[in-house]
Amino acid sequence: xxxxxxxxxxxxxxxxxxxxxxxxxxxxxxxxxxxxxxxxxxxxxxxxxxxxxxxxxxxxxxxxxxxxxxxxxxxxxxxxxxxxxxxxxxxxxxxxxxxxxxxxxxxxxxxxxxxxxxxxxxxxxxxxxxxxxxxxxxxxxxxxxxxxxxxxxxxxxxxxxxxxxxxxxxxxxxxxxxxxxxxxxxxxxxxxxxxxxxxxxxxxxxxxxxxxxxxxxxxxxxxxxxxxxxxx
Amino acid sequence: xxxxxxxxxxxxxxxxxxxxxxxxxxxxxxxxxxxxxxxxxxxxxxxxxxxxxxxxxxxxxxxxxxxxxxxxxxxxxxxxxxxxxxxxxxxxxxxxxxxxxxxxxxxxxxxxxxxxxxxxxxxxxxxxxxxxxxxxxxxxxxxxxxxxxxxxxxxxxxxxxxxxxxxxxxxxxxxxxxxxxxxxxxxxxxxxxxxxxxxxxxxxxxxxxxxxxxxxxxxxxxxxxxxxxxxx
Numbered sequence: 001x002x003x004x005x006x007x008x009x010x011x012x013x014x015x016x017x018x019x020x021x022x023x024x025x026x027x028x029x030x031x032x033x034x035x036x037x038x039x040x041x042x043x044x045x046x047x048x049x050x051x052x053x054x055x056x057x058x059x060x061x062x063x064x065x066x067x068x069x070x071x072x073x074x075x076x077x078x079x080x081x082x083x084x085x086x087x088x089x090x091x092x093x094x095x096x097x098x099x100x101x102x103x104x105x106x107x108x109x110x111x112x113x114x115x116x117x118x119x120x121x122x123x124x125x126x127x128x129x130x131x132x133x134x135x136x137x138x139x140x141x142x143x144x145x146x147x148x149x150x151x152x153x154x155x156x157x158x159x160x161x162x163x164x165x166x167x168x169x170x171x172x173x174x175x176x177x178x179x180x181x182x183x184x185x186x187x188x189x190x191x192x193x194x195x196x197x198x199x200x201x202x203x204x205x206x207x208x209x210x211x212x213x214x215x216x217x218x219x220x221x222x223x224x225x226x227x228x229x230x231x232x
Numbered sequence: 233x234x235x236x237x238x239x240x241x242x243x244x245x246x247x248x249x250x251x252x253x254x255x256x257x258x259x260x261x262x263x264x265x266x267x268x269x270x271x272x273x274x275x276x277x278x279x280x281x282x283x284x285x286x287x288x289x290x291x292x293x294x295x296x297x298x299x300x301x302x303x304x305x306x307x308x309x310x311x312x313x314x315x316x317x318x319x320x321x322x323x324x325x326x327x328x329x330x331x332x333x334x335x336x337x338x339x340x341x342x343x344x345x346x347x348x349x350x351x352x353x354x355x356x357x358x359x360x361x362x363x364x365x366x367x368x369x370x371x372x373x374x375x376x377x378x379x380x381x382x383x384x385x386x387x388x389x390x391x392x393x394x395x396x397x398x399x400x401x402x403x404x405x406x407x408x409x410x411x412x413x414x415x416x417x418x419x420x421x422x423x424x425x426x427x428x429x430x431x432x433x434x435x436x437x438x439x440x441x442x443x444x445x446x447x448x449x450x451x452x453x454x455x456x457x458x459x460x461x462x463x464x
Contacts (some may be wrong), residue, residue, distance in 0.1 A: 060300045062297060063297070065295070066343060068292045069292065069343050099342075099343040100339055100346060103343070103380070108296075108332075111301050111330075111333070112301040112331075134383060140383050146379070147335070147372070147379040148332075150366065151332055151367045152331065
């Protein structure tokens with residue numbers, strides 16, 4: 001019997017790879033995309049194309065307006081940092097951190113998982129590239145699983161054991177890209193940039209673009225992305 | 233200095249009492265109301281009036297369409313049970329249970345709390361009247377607090393200690409009502425019914441109406457509610 005998994009699919013490079021891994025492991029994909037009024041809503045188009053490519057059994061695109069709370073460059077009117085090197089990115093929890101974002105996303109995934117009887121959630125968090133995001137760390141994931149067992153009807157009944165899969169958590173961006181390429185993933189369908197140009201190109205200068213470009217270079221894989229500027 | 237608290241304010245009897253308690257303890261109220269496409273959306277009007285009465289410093293009414301996942305009589309097209317006695321209600325996890333609802337709500341409250349620097353969240357969960365809801369139990373609340381410390385920038389930095397206050401968790405409905413009355417709360421502003429009549433009356437027959445009506449009777453307090461039928 002095929003097992004079902006809820007996969008958080010933002011449309012980015014990491015979540016797309018994560019979905020490809022879940023698919024390769026034999027899961028039926030229930031793709032959950034959160035429209036949180038992020039600056040880079042263009043990634044939602046990528047999520048739709050990817051859900052189609054993965055033959056998702058279900059795709060829920062859920063508006064949850066986290067900008068109602070403010071507090072992040074991704075949702076509030078705060079400038080996205082540009083042109084930082086990787087030491088600067090690693091230095092502190094970045095301003096693009098959205099408070100409790102992954103907690104909210106995993107909670108929503110948990111609700112859907114309980115409804116469809118899925119015991120598996122996939123999320124493409126990464127503890128290396130985004131070392132400053134608290135909700136991308138293994139300690140957070142384990143604490144979420146423990147909470148989920150207390151939170152749900154099936155967990156309390158003991159008929160269910162939730163696992164949050166984080167196959168990319170220790171991978172470099174280059175390793176992630178190599179994994180996806182080996183699984184036949186077309187990265188031209190994915191979106192990374194935090195601050196797209198009006199023409200719909202990747203800006204090439206924000207942290208996400210820099211990590212993406214560097215990832216393809218390090219992986220030795222041709223980068224299918226259209227950037228608005230050359231590498232600096 | 234006044235402390236800020238995020239209070240989950242549905243518009244119901246319990247959350248209104250919870251907000252009254254937070255206010256009496258000296259907190260500035262940041263009221264968070266989730267429009268989850270619940271059948272009883274009429275409670276949102278109550279939440280607005282209550283936020284005003286409590287002089288909330290902020291009131292966010294956030295649409296999060298949990299009916300996208302289905303699975304509950306409160307959000308999907310499943311009949312709300314009527315005319316059950318309290319033994320029947322206590323018998324099992326009720327069909328009005330919304331999967332992972334309180335997890336989602338607390339996660340959103342957590343995001344707002346982190347943005348405004350609040351260390352306190354109030355939620356009017358009750359382990360007695362709704363003994364079948366897994367996410368109304370102290371074990372769940374403690375697991376959520378532990379997760380929250382791992383989930384957030386301030387938690388990981390150790391500059392923050394989140395407390396989820398559940399002042400009603402061990403109270404009977406009658407005790408809750410007595411508490412609110414002592415604090416001057418006008419329960420005529422609150423809404424409980426899962427299945428309001430087209431005229432906007434409480435149906436008087438669903439589990440929530442039965443618990444409400446019984447609570448006022450047990451408390452010996454006049455019930456300000458307009459029900460569509462007499463007690464059976």
